[in-house]
Amino acid sequence: MIAERLAKTLDGDVIVPGDPAYDAARAVWNAMVDRRPRLIARCSNVADVRAAVLAARDLNIEIGVRCGGHSVLGLGIPEDGLTIDLTPMGAVRVDPTQKRAWVQGGALLGALDRANQPHGLATTAGNVSHTGVGGLTLGGGMGWLARQYGLSCDNVVSFEMVTADGDVIHASQTENADLYWGLRGGGGNFGIVTEFEFRLHEVPNAALLSTLSFPIEAAGSVLRTWRDLAAEAPRQATFTASLPGDQNVVTVGFVWVGHPATRRPLPSMKPLGRPLTENVVELSYVDLQRIDDSPQGHALRRYQKGHYLGELSDDAIEALLQSRTDAAIGALPNIGLQAYGGAIADVPDQDTAFAFRSTAFEYVAASRWTDPAEDDRRMALARRTAAALDPFARGQYVNTLSDEGAEGVRRVYPPDKLARLTAVKDRYDPENVFHLNHNIRPSVQRRAIG
Numbered sequence: 254m255i256a257e258r259l260a261k262t263l264d265g266d267v268i269v270p271g272d273p274a275y276d277a278a279r280a281v282w283n284a285m286v287d288r289r290p291r292l293i294a295r296c297s298n299v300a301d302v303r304a305a306v307l308a309a310r311d312l313n314i315e316i317g318v319r320c321g322g323h324s325v326l327g328l329g330i331p332e333d334g335l336t337i338d339l340t341p342m343g344a345v346r347v348d349p350t351q352k353r354a355w356v357q358g359g360a361l362l363g364a365l366d367r368a369n370q371p372h373g374l375a376t377t378a379g380n381v382s383h384t385g386v387g388g389l390t391l392g393g394g395m396g397w398l399a400r401q402y403g404l405s406c407d408n409v410v411s412f413e414m415v416t417a418d419g420d421v422i423h424a425s426q427t428e429n430a431d432l433y434w435g436l437r438g439g440g441g442n443f444g445i446v447t448e449f450e451f452r453l454h455e456v457p458n459a460a461l462l463s464t465l466s467f468p469i470e471a472a473g474s475v476l477r478t479w480r481d482l483a484a485e486a487p488r489q490a491t492f493t494a495s496l497p498g499d500q501n502v503v504t505v506g507f508v509w510v511g512h513p514a515t516r517r518p519l520p521s522m523k524p525l526g527r528p529l530t531e532n533v534v535e536l537s538y539v540d541l542q543r544i545d546d547s548p549q550g551h552a553l554r555r556y557q558k559g560h561y562l563g564e565l566s567d568d569a570i571e572a573l574l575q576s577r578t579d580a581a582i583g584a585l586p587n588i589g590l591q592a593y594g595g596a597i598a599d600v601p602d603q604d605t606a607f608a609f610r611s612t613a614f615e616y617v618a619a620s621r622w623t624d625p626a627e628d629d630r631r632m633a634l635a636r637r638t639a640a641a642l643d644p645f646a647r648g649q650y651v652n653t654l655s656d657e658g659a660e661g662v663r664r665v666y667p668p669d670k671l672a673r674l675t676a677v678k679d680r681y682d683p684e685n686v687f688h689l690n691h692n693i694r695p696s697v698q699r700r701a702i703g
């Protein structure tokens with residue numbers, strides 16, 4: 254009944270249990286997510302989003318907002334609730350003269366890059382092209398351009414948003430400035446963003462990947478030297494390191510984005526010693542942005558833990574290596590490190606809800622597997638591996654949170670930011686209608702939903 258009424262109102266489709274499209278529409282990146290929404294509203298425009306919000310409120314059911322579907326908890330898929338599926342709203346409009354892109358709230362990163370690159374333009378986006386612009390940008394948005402141009406959220410000039418009451422409002426430096434502050438790092442807590450206006454930069458379609466692998470026995474000295482090289486790196490270079498969960502090697506290197514003529518000198522990797530393997534790959538920027546699309550593909554079970562590291566001390570490196578030694582190789586999470594710094598740290602900390610801008614490296618321990626019988630073991634190993642870094646960590650990126658709950662939110666936002674975010678929540682969503690996220694609770698919970 255409600256579904257039929259909503260379907261008549263919406264330009265997009267409404268999908269309910271039993272429809273042939275239902276299972277595909279409720280599937281997300283993490284195959285562990287197996288929830289069954291009562292309704293899935295595939296929204297085609299702002300009016301659809303408003304109607305879907307109001308319908309969920311009439312029914313008093315939970316709202317999940319889905320863009321790329323990559324949050325590890327599958328936040329857009331509420332059990333017996335209403336999924337507001339923004340994926341039909343994936344268009345990107347570019348004005349190369351103004352160097353601006355207007356991006357609908359359901360767009361994927363690949364669409365953003367594909368629209369910008371024919372004009373020799375880009376803005377910071379994450380490293381896997383099937384990730385959503387929505388969740389990534391609202392949490393911050395780290396990518397290969399961030400050390401040159403800031404995080405994705407630092408490049409948003411304005412937002413268009415549907416509120417819990419179905420109103421359409423805008424946020425920018427000059428309009429609803431408190432909301433503009435909160436949307437840059439505060440996640441999907443305040444409403445549904447239907448359009449992002451991004452600032453673009455001249456970015457040639459050229460990149461370079463340098464990757465070296467070493468035996469695990471050399472990992473301590475390799476990581477210490479790599480860390481010291483990262484500190485000297487120009488902003489075009491983002492240093493990365495990884496310890497795969499299924500091999501006894503450490504892989505280090507960097508990603509360079511910029512015109513080949515600007516690549517002199519490239520960071521020298523010679524101080525690292527003689528590697529087992531060394532690869533230098535030239536590729537286009539667009540190809541760089543999708544090089545991990547397959548390894549990071551759908552249909553696998555996933556779990557992750559993250560940290561921000563203000564510095565990567567010798568002791569932290571030792572703890573990181575120790576965390577891998579006493580458990581079975583093959584079931585361990587992959588450990589990744591990615592350098593921050595550059596333009597990320599140029600933005601004054603108080604300017605955005607995003608916190609810990611002086612982070613030197615982001616750490617993520619990420620597991621993937623196929624057999625549900627392995628769930629408990631894989632998750633326990635990932636937790637234990639990451640816990641070894643607890644004494645050295647300072648904060649965490651909201652988009653790496655998984656099942657930490659309120660404690661995780663307090664880890665992501667220091668008390669002053671949390672207080673300011675609570676004030677924004679009180680103003681724009683005092684009833685916590687949008688609570689299926691890493692939730693900023695209003696100071697007074699006025700009505701229980703769902």
Ligand SMILES: Cc1cc2nc3c(=O)[nH]c(=O)nc-3n(C[C@H](O)[C@H](O)[C@H](O)COP(=O)(O)OP(=O)(O)OC[C@H]3O[C@@H](n4cnc5c(N)ncnc54)[C@H](O)[C@@H]3O)c2cc1C
Binds near residue numbers: 319393
């Ligand atoms: C393979 C992979 C690669 C990744 N790489 C990077 C990376 O390079 N850099 C990086 O910073 N992060 C990266 N991430 C983390 C990523 O930023 C988060 O998982 C993010 O939540 C994904 O957003 P989404 O829109 O795809 O997810 P969804 O699950 O669709 O959305 C997550 C939540 O974000 C909110 N949301 C999404 N869109 C909107 C909107 N339009 N309006 C309001 N709220 C919205 C909602 O609360 C929603 O439930 C990666 C994740 C994966 C799985």
